[in-house]
Amino acid sequence: MKLAFAALLVCGFAQAQRKQLPEFVAGDQCLFCHRNDIGPTWQKNAHNLTVQPKAGSADEFTLGSRKHTRQLRKTGYGRFSIQEKDGAWNGSKFAERCAGCHTTAVNAETKVFTEFAIDCYACHGVVDLEHTNDTRLILLSKKNRGGASMITSICSSCHLRGGESKAKGLPYAYHFVPGDDLFADHAADLKKAEDPALNAGDRHVWRNVRDVLENNSETTCLSCHQVHANSAQKHRRVLTSPACLDCHYESGPKKNVKAYAAASVVCEVP
Ligand code: HEC
Ligand code: HEC
Numbered sequence: 001m002k003l004a005f006a007a008l009l010v011c012g013f014a015q016a017q018r019k020q021l022p023e024f025v026a027g028d029q030c031l032f033c034h035r036n037d038i039g040p041t042w043q044k045n046a047h048n049l050t051v052q053p054k055a056g057s058a059d060e061f062t063l064g065s066r067k068h069t070r071q072l073r074k075t076g077y078g079r080f081s082i083q084e085k086d087g088a089w090n091g092s093k094f095a096e097r098c099a100g101c102h103t104t105a106v107n108a109e110t111k112v113f114t115e116f117a118i119d120c121y122a123c124h125g126v127v128d129l130e131h132t133n134d135t136r137l138i139l140l141s142k143k144n145r146g147g148a149s150m151i152t153s154i155c156s157s158c159h160l161r162g163g164e165s166k167a168k169g170l171p172y173a174y175h176f177v178p179g180d181d182l183f184a185d186h187a188a189d190l191k192k193a194e195d196p197a198l199n200a201g202d203r204h205v206w207r208n209v210r211d212v213l214e215n216n217s218e219t220t221c222l223s224c225h226q227v228h229a230n231s232a233q234k235h236r237r238v239l240t241s242p243a244c245l246d247c248h249y250e251s252g253p254k255k256n257v258k259a260y261a262a263a264s265v266v267c268e269v270p
């Protein structure tokens, strides 16, 4: 066991591309044990709320947890249709264009998802239940936070809006499992980091991914963000770099922040 773990650390990434999705432990099982440490904040976390069942309805859901929302209707196991702006229901768009980033474990052949919204698996990967004795066995634990490119692969599997699966042509990652190298199949033109049309929300993501992949930067999403605490407080302590200017001015106090709207063509958010 020790040897296998060491080998994984040395090679970095576990595997390039998977034909099939692995089995994984679902979030409600994780939360049975983690109800006190993770449970309370998870109820309010945007990842958990990105698809929510509508009160009093068995087959209607809301997509989007913050400013912009869309309506979804369950059409079968792991399938939703999405309501267009004119009120009509589109039966294929959600599976083809959205599912990979707003639901968990999408089968690239059938485009059926396993869990609605974003489950623990999407970031922690396939969890060995032996982690209760040795937390090095679980990705993103205090003893196994992962290296810069590993973290970047995980968060980019959804946040690099505008990337594409080379094998499947989908606008979302194909059979990516945390621990794998996302960019083995995911094509992203990192020059987009300099695209002046990008809003600061997307731009700082593209810029950070480019800096990790091309410039060996050790600053990652997790240098600034805490997922469970839902906080970006840590970012104040990161060394000043050009990336700060996506949101701050070159001179003057840092409490001045540039306003931006997180508009996105990928998400059809105006
Ligand atoms: C499986 C897809 C997926 C993965 C993986 C993922 N995210 Fe997200 N993230 C989302 C989606 C979708 C939203 C927006 C949810 C909404 O508002 O509907 C989001 C929202 C966020 C937000 C905004 C939260 C808020 O309340 O303002 C932050 C910050 C964030 N993610 C950081 C991360 C980081 C850091 C990682 C890597 C550790 C990560 N995400 C991994 C899909 C993902
Ligand atoms: C969007 C990515 C993401 C999802 C989804 C996610 N986690 Fe995490 N988790 C992280 C990251 C990143 C850390 C490292 C600390 C942090 O950022 O909060 C972490 C840390 C933890 C920790 C250790 C706490 C600590 O202080 O380091 C536990 C326990 C945990 N997660 C459990 C869960 C459970 C249970 C679920 C599902 C209900 C889940 N996580 C879903 C990204 C995620």
Ligand code: HEC
Pocket (backbone or CB within 6 Å): 025, 026, 027, 029, 030, 031, 032, 033, 034, 120, 121, 124, 127, 131, 132, 133, 135, 138, 139, 140, 141, 142, 143
């Ligand atoms: C049988 C109970 C149990 C289940 C089920 C379980 N965990 Fe844990 N988990 C623990 C215990 C015990 C620890 C070690 C003590 C601690 O740090 O909380 C732990 C530790 C962790 C850590 C590392 C915390 C740290 O200190 O760095 C993470 C991350 C985590 N679990 C995530 C998950 C996820 C994700 C799942 C579901 C796939 C899951 N756990 C399922 C009991 C459980």
Ligand code: HEC
Pocket (backbone or CB within 6 Å): 152, 155, 156, 159, 201, 204, 205, 206, 208, 209, 219, 220, 221, 222, 223, 224, 225, 232, 235, 238, 243, 262
């Ligand atoms: C240098 C620090 C830093 C780095 C690196 C960083 N972020 Fe951020 N990010 C921030 C700050 C600060 C905010 C604004 C937080 C706020 O408004 O409270 C933010 C906002 C966000 C938002 C919300 C955008 C919106 O308004 O809807 C998301 C999502 C996000 N970051 C994801 C990521 C991901 C994914 C990565 C890694 C690829 C990343 N960030 C890297 C500092 C950083």
Ligand code: HEC
Pocket (backbone or CB within 6 Å): 200, 201, 204, 232, 233, 235, 236, 237, 238, 239, 240, 241, 243, 244, 245, 246, 247, 248, 253, 254, 255, 256, 257
């Ligand atoms: C994605 C946007 C974003 C990026 C990138 C960003 N910041 Fe911020 N920053 C904010 C927002 C929003 C606030 C106010 C809310 C907060 O504190 O989280 C802020 C507040 C701050 C503050 C506290 C100012 C005060 O007096 O209250 C400091 C210091 C700071 N940022 C430093 C940095 C540094 C250094 C970088 C680059 C490493 C950076 N920021 C990158 C959005 C950003």
Ligand code: HEC
Pocket (backbone or CB within 6 Å): 063, 064, 065, 066, 067, 068, 069, 070, 093, 094, 097, 098, 099, 100, 101, 102, 157, 158, 159, 160, 161, 162, 163, 171, 172, 201, 202, 262, 266, 267, 268, 269
């Ligand atoms: C590549 C992954 C990806 C794909 C594909 C994707 N989304 Fe998103 N979506 C995200 C992320 C990441 C966020 C959060 C971004 C942020 O806050 O910066 C988000 C946020 C959203 C939001 C909330 C925006 C807000 O401001 O509250 C809506 C609504 C949304 N997406 C709808 C869709 C729809 C509809 C589709 C399909 C047509 C889709 N998304 C496809 C990753 C994706």
